[in-house]
Amino acid sequence: MSDFIRFALVGNPNCGKTSIFNHLTGARAKVANYPGVTVERRLGPITGISENVELVDLPGTYSLHVSSLDEKVARDMILGQLAGEAPPDVLVAVVDATNLRLGLRLVLELEKLGRPMMLALNQVDAAKRRGIKIDTEGxxxxxxxxVIETVALRRQGIAALKDAIAQAAELHKGRTTQVISDDQAQRTESVESLYHRIEGLMNANVEIPADRTNWQDRLDRLVMHxxxxxxxxxxxxxxxxxxxxxxxxxxxDLIDGGFTGLGELVATTLPDGILKNFIVDGLIAGVGGVVVFLPQIIILFFFILLMEDSGYLTRAAFLLDRPMRGVGLSGRSFIPLLSSFxxxxxxxxxxxxxxDPRERAIAIMVAPLMTCSARLPVYTLIIAAFIPNDTVFGFFNLQGLTLFALYIAGIVSAALVAWVLRLRNTREEYPLLLELPAFRWPSAYHLFMGLRERTWVFLRRVGTIILALSVVLWALSTFPAPPVGAVGPAIEYSFAGQIGRFMQPLFEPMGFTWQMCIALIPAMAAREVAVSALATVYAVGGDSVEMALGQTLGSSWGLxxxxxxxxxxxxxxxxLATIAVVRRETNSAAATTFFTVYLFGLAYLAAVLTYQIATALLG
Amino acid sequence: MTSITSVSGSDDNALQSSFRTLDQCNKGECLRLQDLVAQPAFGEHDEEVTLRLKELGFLPGTTMTVLGYGFLGRDPISVKVSGTKFALRRTEASKLVVTTLEAQA
Structure with a gap:
């Protein structure tokens, strides 16, 4: 197999594992999914060591007795039971020096497995500031x-950790690493006795001053009030x-302009024909239409990482746990739902x-009801065309209010759907049991690495699934070519056009025209494509497509x-990307079908009701 | 809702002060954990929840402080256990049988 010696970083959530990983591997790490599950696996070579050493960052875990999918992956990786993954040759346990007991508990549990191991005692600076004295050698x-002292945020101790890794790699040479079976991993020691040993270790080697109220506690009093x-x-x-x-x-705007410019450049360089059409309208427009969301995704993830690294996110989960429980979710679902915006x-x-597997299923089902950024172009186009730019109640802008109402509609619907889904389930509870980590300043390097990783994951998806979908939808909207002497836009005669016309009777109760139905088909690749599709079917062109399209729509659709x-x-x-990810995450065709059908059903119902009520009211 | 029949009061303080569960305690109280009891709301996971609580340091004999409460219905509860802060729901808190510690200086 691979001739790399594999080291694995293991530790509690929030112990600074990923910072250490970033410093050890630098920019050469790659993020991929573990086979079969979508838990992300960070892997990278360690530089500056004579041996070939690779480091894998495992999801944070408190115990080998797992309680979430994340923790199960960590456990299976440590034991070597994850199919398609080599077992780690050496474990690098990371322990937060300000939270020794919890970290050492995992270390002592891991030690029983018999894998070679070393310990990175992280955040020793913060521990010193609190007056905690640790006899590292003892x-x-x-x-x-x-045991190596580190301060990952300041790169301290990384060189010493590398030395220790190099030594362990030297020792490991020529040996093979075995998979540990469940029987071998079976615990024989009780939690009480393990903690008893920890108390012994701590009494002999650690001095912790009496707990005093510090700025952390004062900040918590405000933040968690x-x-x-x-x-x-x-x-x-x-x-x-x-x-x-x-x-x-x-x-x-810059990205949009870039892709438009690229499209125009290709359009003027290539001869007219199917190839040019494919590259400009299929590839560049399709991929460009999605890459445009990268800035928003980066900004949102910047804030999520900032809140996560500083320790604020768990406080938010704490505050929102009770309100979210009213609809069958918990504070832990807050982060996934926030990302879904x-x-x-x-x-x-x-x-x-x-x-909680049922809570997870519900969170997956309602996540797409959070208004994602792909809906914005559609919303803005239609709002600008139909809703007057008036001021109401003194200072609210009517267009802004409409947009806000659409966001609220999504959130309220998500709450209702979650509530209904929870009714079907038994009332058995899962614990919240959330550690509230100490507040700390986020590190710029760590933020940068995190964003770089998110960007890379997103762009890779654009390059694969979204690219493939764009090609398929382009083909549907292009073939067959319009007959000679046709007058309407080409898409009218294509498969997409035929499907749109075929669909139209079904959409009659909500007043959709066949043009609107056609636009829905390419919009399956990404919602915002509806805008360019509408422009195509209404044959609007020119420099300011949106303005012209808005006027056309305003005169041809009713409110x-x-x-x-x-x-x-x-x-x-x-x-389709969302449907695909639901399929992969739930690993169930039935759940995916339910997801698709219930959302289309709700959409149909909402559109028909809106149309009928609005018609009745407006005449 | 909570039964404390299985309490194995090992601590001397326990004899003097009355047993309560953590969800019945007030903000700012210093408490000693006496025992972990079953909570039927967790169904068949109850033992796992007990184990996880113990692994996180909620062991009989440990002391803890109630830091505060969440937004609605005084839920969840935040506590500090041997230097680490945790958020527990009232359901988890009702598994923890505690006694009042004499106020610390």
């Missing part, structure tokens, strides 16, 4: 493994949304940290139809 002698904390959370979330939608605009795909993927179209987009799973 600890090393007592446990019988090398039922009223003040909730108000603060509201302001934080408002700022995040403001940033996602306002700050991203210049970058979005940028894009449901990473949102659904991050539900793997939710331990009830426009509102119904908006209602449709609030619910419809108009996104």
């Amino acid at each position: 600890l090393a002698a007592a446990i019988g493994i090398p 039922p009223v003040a904390g909730m108000a603060l959370l509201f302001v934080v979330l408002l700022t995040v949304f403001q940033a996602v939608f306002a700050w991203a605009t210049p970058a979005v 940028a894009c449901a795909v990473p949102g659904i993927m991050s539900t793997r940290t939710v331990p 009830p139809v426009a509102l119904a179209y908006l209602a449709w987009f609030v619910y419809a799973p108009q996104c």
Whole structure:
């Protein structure tokens, strides 16, 4: 197999494992999924060591007795039971020096497995500041493994850790590593006796001053206050949304302009024909239409990483746990649902940290009801065309209010759907049991590496699934070619056009025209493609497509139809990438079918009701 | 909802003060954990929840402080156990039988 000696980083969540990983592997790490599951696996070679050493970062875990999908992957990796993955030759346990007991508990549990191991005692600076004195050598002698002090955020101790890794690699040469069976991993020691040993270790080697109220506790009193904390959370979330939608605009425009420019360049260089059409309308427009969301995704993830690294995110989960439980979710689902406002795909993927399988299923089902950024172009186009730019109640802009109402419609629907889904389940509870890690300053390097990773994951998906879908949808909208002497736009005669006309009677109750139905087909690749598809079917061209299209729509649709179209987009799973990720995450065809059918059903119902009610009211 | 019949009061303090479960305690209280009891709401996972609580350091004999409560219905509860802060729901908290510690200086 591979001639790399494999080291695995193991530790509690929030112990600084990923920072250490980033420093040891630098920019050469790769993120992929573990085979069969979508838990992300970070892997990279360790540089500056004579042996060929690779390092894998395992999901954070408290115990080998697992309670979530994330923890199960960590356990299976440590034992070597994960199919298609080589067992780790050496374990590098990371322990937060300010949280020794919890970390040492895992270390002593791991030690029983008999794998070679070393310990990185991280955040020793923070421990010193709190007056915690640790006899590192004594600890090393007592446990019988090398212990290296590190401060990952400041790169301290990384060189020493590398030396220890090099030595362990040298020792390992020529040996083979075995898979550990469940029987071998079976625990024989009780938690009580294990903690008894830890107390012994700590009494001999660690001095912890009496716990005094510090700035951390004072900050927590504010941040976790039922009223003040909730108000603060509201302001934080408002700022995040403001940033996602306002700050991203210049970058979005730049990318949009770049792809348009590229399309025009190719259009003028290549001879007319099917190839040019394919490259410009299929590849560049299709992929460009999705890459445009990268700035918003990066900004949202920047804030999520910032909140996560600083320790704030678990406080938010704490505050929101009770309100979310009212609809069958918990504070742990907050993060996946927040991510879904940028894009449901990473949102659904991050539900793997939710331990309760039923809660996880519900979170997956409602994630696409959070208004993702792909809906914005459709919303803005239609709102600008139909809703007057008036001021109501003194200072609210009517267009802004409409957009806000669409967001609220999604959130309220998600709550209702979650509540209904929970009714079907038994009332058996899962614990919250959330560690509230100490607050700390996020490291710029760590943030940068995290964002780089998110970007890479997103772009890779664009390059594979989304690229393939764009090609298929382009083919549907292009073939067969219009007959000689045809007058209408080419898409009218294509498969997509035929399907649109075929679909139209079904969409009659909500007032959709066949043009609107056609636009729904390419919009399956990504919702915002509906805008360019509408431009194509209404044969609008020129420099400011959006303006011209808005005017065309304004004169050809009635307000009830426009509102119904908006209602449709609030619910419809108009996104094959989301459906694909639901299939992979639930690993169930039945769940995926339910997901697709219920969302289309809701969309249909909402659009028909909106159209009928609006028609009745407006005449 | 909570039965404390299985309490094995090993601590002397326990004899003087009355047993309560953590969900009945107030903000700012210092407590000693006496025992972990079954909570039927967790169904067949109950033992796993007990084990996880113990693994996270909720062992009989440990002391803890109630830090505060969540947004609605005083739920969840935040506690500090040997230097580490945790958020527990009332359901988990009702598994933890505690006694009051004499107020620390």
